[in-house]
Amino acid sequence: MSLALHAEWTKLRTLAGTWWLLLAAAALTIAVSAAAAAAFHCPPAGCTLQQTGADPAKIGFTGVFLGQVVIALIAVLAIGGEYGNGMIRLTLTAMPRRLTAFTAKALVTAAGALAASVLAVAGSALAGWLILPGKGLSAANGYVALSLGNAADLRAACGTVLYLTLIALLAFGVTTAVRDSAAGIGIVLGILLLFPIISAVIPDQALARHLEQLAPMTAGLYIQVTEGVRQLPLTPWQGLGVTAAWAAGALILGATVLRLRDA
Amino acid sequence: MTTIAPYRSPAAPGKNGFRQALHAELTKFRTVRGWIIGALVGVLAMAGVGLLASAGGHSACQGVGVHGQQGSNSCQSGISFILGPNGEPVSDSFYFVRQPLAGDGSITVRVTSLTGLLPSANSGGQSDNVPGVEAWAKAGLIIKENLAQGSAYAAIMVAADHGVRLQWNYTGDTGGLAGAVGPANPRWLRLTRSGDVITGYDSADGAHWSQVGAVTLAGLPSAAQVGLFAASPDDSQSSQSFGGGTSTIGGGPTRDTAVFDRLSTSGGWPAGPWTGQYVGTPEIPGSVGYHQSGGQFTLSGQGDIAPVPAGHGGPADAAATVSDYLIGTFAGLLAVVVVAALFVTAEYRRGLIRLTLAAMPSRGRVLAAKSVVVAVAGFIAGLLGAGIAVLAGEAITRARGYYAFPISGMAEARVIVGTAILAAFASVLALAIGTIVRRSAATVATVIVVIVLPYFLAESGALPLSAGDWLLRITPAAGFALQQVYPAYHQVSMLYAPFSGYFPLAAWAGLAVLAAWTAAALALAAYLLRRRDA
Numbered sequence: 001m002s003l004a005l006h007a008e009w010t011k012l013r014t015l016a017g018t019w020w021l022l023l024a025a026a027a028l029t030i031a032v033s034a035a036a037a038a039a040f041h042c043p044p045a046g047c048t049l050q051q052t053g054a055d056p057a058k059i060g061f062t063g064v065f066l067g068q069v070v071i072a073l074i075a076v077l078a079i080g081g082e083y084g085n086g087m088i089r090l091t092l093t094a095m096p097r098r099l100t101a102f103t104a105k106a107l108v109t110a111a112g113a114l115a116a117s118v119l120a121v122a123g124s125a126l127a128g129w130l131i132l133p134g135k136g137l138s139a140a141n142g143y144v145a146l147s148l149g150n151a152a153d154l155r156a157a158c159g160t161v162l163y164l165t166l167i168a169l170l171a172f173g174v175t176t177a178v179r180d181s182a183a184g185i186g187i188v189l190g191i192l193l194l195f196p197i198i199s200a201v202i203p204d205q206a207l208a209r210h211l212e213q214l215a216p217m218t219a220g221l222y223i224q225v226t227e228g229v230r231q232l233p234l235t236p237w238q239g240l241g242v243t244a245a246w247a248a249g250a251l252i253l254g255a256t257v258l259r260l261r262d263a
Numbered sequence: 264m265t266t267i268a269p270y271r272s273p274a275a276p277g278k279n280g281f282r283q284a285l286h287a288e289l290t291k292f293r294t295v296r297g298w299i300i301g302a303l304v305g306v307l308a309m310a311g312v313g314l315l316a317s318a319g320g321h322s323a324c325q326g327v328g329v330h331g332q333q334g335s336n337s338c339q340s341g342i343s344f345i346l347g348p349n350g351e352p353v354s355d356s357f358y359f360v361r362q363p364l365a366g367d368g369s370i371t372v373r374v375t376s377l378t379g380l381l382p383s384a385n386s387g388g389q390s391d392n393v394p395g396v397e398a399w400a401k402a403g404l405i406i407k408e409n410l411a412q413g414s415a416y417a418a419i420m421v422a423a424d425h426g427v428r429l430q431w432n433y434t435g436d437t438g439g440l441a442g443a444v445g446p447a448n449p450r451w452l453r454l455t456r457s458g459d460v461i462t463g464y465d466s467a468d469g470a471h472w473s474q475v476g477a478v479t480l481a482g483l484p485s486a487a488q489v490g491l492f493a494a495s496p497d498d499s500q501s502s503q504s505f506g507g508g509t510s511t512i513g514g515g516p517t518r519d520t521a522v523f524d525r526l527s528t529s530g531g532w533p534a535g536p537w538t539g540q541y542v543g544t545p546e547i548p549g550s551v552g553y554h555q556s557g558g559q560f561t562l563s564g565q566g567d568i569a570p571v572p573a574g575h576g577g578p579a580d581a582a583a584t585v586s587d588y589l590i591g592t593f594a595g596l597l598a599v600v601v602v603a604a605l606f607v608t609a610e611y612r613r614g615l616i617r618l619t620l621a622a623m624p625s626r627g628r629v630l631a632a633k634s635v636v637v638a639v640a641g642f643i644a645g646l647l648g649a650g651i652a653v654l655a656g657e658a659i660t661r662a663r664g665y666y667a668f669p670i671s672g673m674a675e676a677r678v679i680v681g682t683a684i685l686a687a688f689a690s691v692l693a694l695a696i697g698t699i700v701r702r703s704a705a706t707v708a709t710v711i712v713v714i715v716l717p718y719f720l721a722e723s724g725a726l727p728l729s730a731g732d733w734l735l736r737i738t739p740a741a742g743f744a745l746q747q748v749y750p751a752y753h754q755v756s757m758l759y760a761p762f763s764g765y766f767p768l769a770a771w772a773g774l775a776v777l778a779a780w781t782a783a784a785l786a787l788a789a790y791l792l793r794r795r796d797a
Contacts, residue, residue, distance in 0.1 A: 197590060
């Protein structure tokens with residue numbers, strides 16, 4: 001297993017694209033988070049918590065919406081690239097235990113995603129900590145200013161890192177199952193975006209709430225909520241559990257397909 | 264020594280023009296099973312998601328009684344709207360001090376005050392007891408075909424925050440003198456009838472008049488109802504919260520009180536007795552009425568004379584709209600974009616591009632042929648997907664007994680074709696980016712980030728509304744404006760947001776933004792395809 005990990009790590013490490021994408025994931029997340037924080041302004045009514053309903057942590061981590069696309073792309077390419085150029089046949093010849101190879105690849109990919117996520121979230125938190133109090137989301141107006149020093153924001157930050165890592169695993173599993181990187185990224189982003197768009201328009205509130213509870217993105221991002229946690233359909237950690245369940249399902253599907261099918 | 268003549272094919276030399284390139288690319292597209300399946304998945308996703316949403320039920324009926332113009336109590340069939348002269352849903356209820364006047368003539372009045380009452384924050388929208396005037400509370404002169412709700416009219420009025428307006432037949436609206444009316448700042452209004460043509464004038468002093476506008480009410484009967492009116496629309500402050508969902512703060516009936524004097528008729532209209540009555544049913548009976556003392560008329564009114572905008576968060580919240588049926592568009596686009604990207608990136612991956620370019624050395628022609636093929640494929644997929652979504656969505660809504668917001672067949676056809684155009688441009692954009700990037704996953708991710716993600720962020724409320732609006736102006740996602748079915752009425756306060764089917768750009772402007780991005784990407788793709796080795 002450690003040899004498999006070493007092999008997969010070498011493969012991932014020696015591709016120039018991987019480093020660029022990891023860097024892009026962090027940079028885009030931080031840029032969008034900072035832009036969202038800078039774009040925030042209180043409504044004319046006033047700046048208190050009741051009047052804005054704003055959640056500093058959610059605003060501060062807005063960049064996740066874009067960052068997750070790059071993270072998913074990294075995971076998709078990690079396995080989809082091998083199917084694209086036939087490398088997968090060499091990999092499975094060298095490591096005939098397919099599940100070992102699959103696990104090693106998944107672990108290495110998740111580690112890469114985790115590293116990029118830590119960078120992205122730390123940068124976003126820093127940007128939010130610097131920008132948001134100046135936009136009125138300060139302790140003076142009744143907010144808990146975004147800072148990794150308090151428990152809720154720390155939970156939001158750590159949860160966001162875990163969320164991005166789980167998205168990488170979801171993308172990895174799906175792409176292993178479909179064996180094509182273009183279809184893989186299309187399906188992953190489809191799964192992520194489908195639920196929230198539908199639940200935004202169906203007028204049936206109960207059904208919309210159920211959809212949100214099932215949605216890997218919406219439920220998973222409950223981990224970022226620090227204001228009005230009680231109104232959420234799930235607790236933050238349960239929400240992240242939904243994303244984890246999706247990721248686990250995708251990994252099981254991918255592993256099963258890899259095991260049963262010719263590469 | 265004999266010389267051997269080299270072999271020459273007896274076949275005539277083949278032509279290598281655009282038609283041949285097109286034929287070759289079409290054959291490639293047609294014969295790859297995965298791409299045809301992908302396009303079909305796009306059709307199914309577009310139609311299926313929409314059907315799922317429209318079949319998902321409309322049980323959010325609590326708000327209907329409060330905001331519905333009819334005060335209906337059941338969602339199943341209770342919602343219905345008065346239809347205006349052009350068949351659009353309208354609200355038409357107001358306090359009317361009137362008399363029937365035949366033939367041509369002119370009526371003049373001075374408005375000296377417009378005040379009102381708003382629902383208090385803690386009354387749950389049931390009573391109106393806080394001083395304040397709704398932004399579109401209005402009072403002035405009106406000439407109306409008859410007393411039936413929804414009949415043709417033209418009116419000149421002062422609106423609380425919007426100055427003097429000339430409005431006609433519910434959707435028409437032109438501005439006159441700006442500024443709020445008050446005892447120190449009165450407004451003189453005049454309405455003149457000449458046949459079918461109604462002309463509105465305003466003046467600040469009663470001496471210097473300017474024409475606000477002239478409108479034609481075709482088929483206005485000789486004897487029409489003429490007089491003073493006052494109306495004050497329901498107050499509803501919807502706001503889209505950061506992180507999704509809308510919340511309605513406050514809301515409920517409002518009332519306005521307008522003071523008129525110097526009322527006079529001239530031209531062919533004789534002076535006569537005035538009668539007061541409420542057109543429609545007031546939401547709070549007993550709060551409307553008028554009294555006359557000396558030459559002064561004081562009217563208290565409720566309701567509105569205006570179109571009903573479609574979409575969520577407004578008075579028609581519970582009515583299913585074409586925008587709802589088309590919610591699956593983005594899902595269909597995902598599939599179509601994947602196919603269009605693969606149409607070129609698969610050639611790079613398999614090395615087929617070298618054969619393609621060897622057979623068709625004019626690289627620009629190859630790109631053009633490929634663009635035409637994916638554009639046609641995207642157009643057909645969009646047309647089928649949107650067509651099925653709209654027609655089946657309507658059928659399901661009707662079959663389940665829900666109320667579908669009325670729309671003309673022409674507007675429906677326009678939005679279906681608009682969706683097809685959106686899919687066609689998205690496909691060409693994906694093809695161009697695929698030619699630039701040459702990697703399938705990176706291409707698909709890029710196209711989704713520039714088209715689908717901005718739409719999602721704006722639609723789901725993940726960004727503040729203003730930021731979302733900007734995304735829908737400058738990114739290729741502006742093309743979603745082609746899907747706006749219903750006009751946004753600025754004379755009706757509502758949150759005209761993407762999730763209700765309203766986009767910040769007009770359809771043609773949105774298409775222009777998408778087309779500009781596509782053209783730029785295509786130009787870069789053509790340049791790189793020529794300059795780079797394949």
